[in-house]
Amino acid sequence: MTSTQTAPGRGAARRRALGARAVFAGPGLLYLTAFMTIPLLIVLSYAFLTRGRFGGVKLELTLSNFSKALDSTYLSILGNSVLIAGITTVLALALGYPTAYAITRLPSRWRTVALVLVVLPFWSNFLIRTYAWIVLLNSEGPVNSVLVNLGIVGAPLDLLYNRGAVVVGLLYAYLPLMILPVYAAIERVDPQLQEAARNLGAGKIRAFLDVTLPLTLPGAMIGAIFVFVPSMGNFVVPELLGGGKTVMVGNLIRDQFLEARNWPFGAVLALSVMIFLVVLFAIQAAIGRRINGGARA
Amino acid sequence: MRRLGWLSLPLWLTYAFLYLPIAVLVVMSFNASKTPYTWTGFSTRWYSELMSDDLIRQGFVNTMIVAVGATVIATVLGTLLAVGINRYFRSAWLEAYSLAPAILPDLALAIGLLALFALIGMTLGLHTVLLAHVVFGMAFVAAVVLARLGHTDPSLEEASRDLGAGPVSTFLRITVRSLTPAIVAGALLVFTLSLDEFVIAFFTDGPSTPTLPIVIYSMVRFGVTPEINALAALLLLVSFTVVISAQRLTKLTDTI
Structure with a gap:
């Protein structure tokens, strides 16, 4: 050669x-x-077809599935999903960013241990991890009994089967997906940059806000996508921890495919989640470009 | 740790948040009481009841069939794919395409595959779950092997080819040997992912062959039982052992 x-x-x-x-x-x-691209293209094409009588589709082109999705019932479910996924993402950022930052400041041999401890729960059974919160938040569960025994509350609180429980369950499921990309981003920031800022008279906080934070924004954005998108599509947590009251777009998609058997409408709903994914990645890429451009200027 | 100052607060908060629920489950699984919240003494009763539960045993067998099959196929395909991309086909797009199933929402893949299998008239069962699990399994193997390939020196392979060995025999004699830890780590990850995977299995499985996660799903919908606690503790043990082994074989944390 x-x-x-x-x-x-x-x-x-x-x-x-x-x-x-x-x-x-x-x-x-x-x-x-065969098993990823073609299936996704099938779902995409189903969005424009008519529902069959017993599931499946009829080969008649229509846009009615899209107009159905704009019905106020479904728009409010979509809005609810965006709200819950959004709150989850903000909390994941608030807890995940400082955690990732702390890990980068550990001595290197502890860093690996700390990272493994972050990802370990993520590799375990998702249903079991969700189930753990049913046990914890139940009216007779450990959280309530601690609160009651310490005299913080008089009677057990209704911690389960509401939006708050859904947010906690989603945060628990996806927090590692925030910490990893943020960690990778902070790790890549040249420590000399922050030193330079300090030498030029910036305080610790100022150096962080002006140097580290903007440079790690693309990583934080990746983390936000990794938390937000699967949160929207999740139907297990809303069902098990939301008690059926908190319907999210994931539940709706599941129902359209497995119960209502309206696959074209389900396809439109799935498409709406995928559009969030694409738009958020586009924003992420734009932020990344602007920061790289700024660094070069 | 002292040097972290106030930063140790979010760190400990995160670990408490991640591990307290798991710890509670494990402790509760040894509770003798039938009502799951009052501690009445240490017992392994729920573990033995678990073993005699037919539904769970059958689910476990089904899951093992899928997990072992998907692991074998995904490991072969994913390793070949990673080597192909790294050594013969350098393209950022192709790499992104190969790793896409790891990022794609599982629900999207699940409904897509359900639609595909319905379209070609394939009956749903363990074979369709297996086909589905290979998709993301392959991506994880490819990711781990690609990370390792980035650290290996291709000059040995070049020497082998210059001496007249074809790409396949070079691959089998040289490349695989240097990649073995990564390949095994990738295989372990696919195995534990498949073992625990619920959403895709829920859509692509037939009604007569539920996998273990599907059995668990139908159980937890009806509330808390000490049996699930025991099952949870066992599954956590398996996942943690497998992932820590994979981490020891190849620095998974470097894959980030």
Whole structure:
């Protein structure tokens, strides 16, 4: 593979490389196309088709699924989902950012341990982690018995089956997804930049606000997407911790596909979540570009 | 720790938040009482009842079939894909495409696959769950192996090829050997992900072969039982062991 090879030798090398591409990347890419891309395209196309009588679709083009989604009932569910996912994201940022910052300040051998401890619960069973909060927040559960025994409240509080419980459950599920990208972003900030700011007379807080925070904004934005999008699509937490009162767009999608059997409408709802994903990534990319541009200027 | 100052507060708050609920579950699983909230003494009764529960045992068998199958297929495909991208096909787009299933909301993949299987008339069952789990499994293996490939020196492989070995034999004799820790770590991750995966299985599984998470889902909908506490403790133990092993094999935290 040196440049001194003759033209036919290079041709053979190129053919071999193409063959190697097909052998190595081919099966995986084919699999992803068949079982990810094509399924997503099917859902996309279903958004424009008419519902079949027993689930599935009829091949009649329509935009009625979109107008149905604009009905006030569904808009309020969408709004509710955005609100709950938004509150969850803000809380994840408020707790996750300083946690990630603290981890970067640990000695390096503790840093790995600290990070593993952050991701460990994330790899365990999601239903079990949600179930743990049913146990904790129940009227006879440990949280209430501590509150009552310490005399903080007179009678057990209704901590379960409301929006607050849903937010706590979602925060518990996705907090690690905030901490990891923020950690990676803070880790990459050149410590000399902050030192330079300090030498130029900025205080600790000023140096953080003017140097570290803007540079880590793209990482925080990635974390926000990783928390916000799955929170919106989650139907397990609202069902188990919201007690059926707190319906989110994820529950609606689940119902359209498995119970109401209106797949085209379900597809439109899923599309609305995916649009959030795309728009948020576009904002993230724009922030990243502006910061890189600013650094170069 | 002292140097952290006030920053240690959010750190401890996060760990308390992440681990207290898990700790409570594990402690409760050893509670002798049938009402789940009052501690009446230490007992392993719920663990033995768990073993004799047919629904849970069948769910466990179904889950193992899917998890083992998905792990094998995803590990092979994901490793090949990572090597193909890193050594023969450098493209940021292709890399993003390969890792996309790890970021894609599980609900989107779930309804997409349900629609696909319905369209081609495939009956739902463990085989469709397996096909679905390979999608994200492959992405996680590819991510771990790609991270490792970034640290390996391709000159050995070049030497092997210059000496006349083809890409496949170079791959089997040289590349796989240096990648083994990453491949095993990736496989362990797929295994634990598949073992615990609920949303996609819920949409792509048939009614007669529920996986363990689907069994758990139908149980927790009806409230708290000491049996679930025991099952939860066991599943947490499995996940934690597997992930810590994977971390020891290859620095997963470097994949970030």
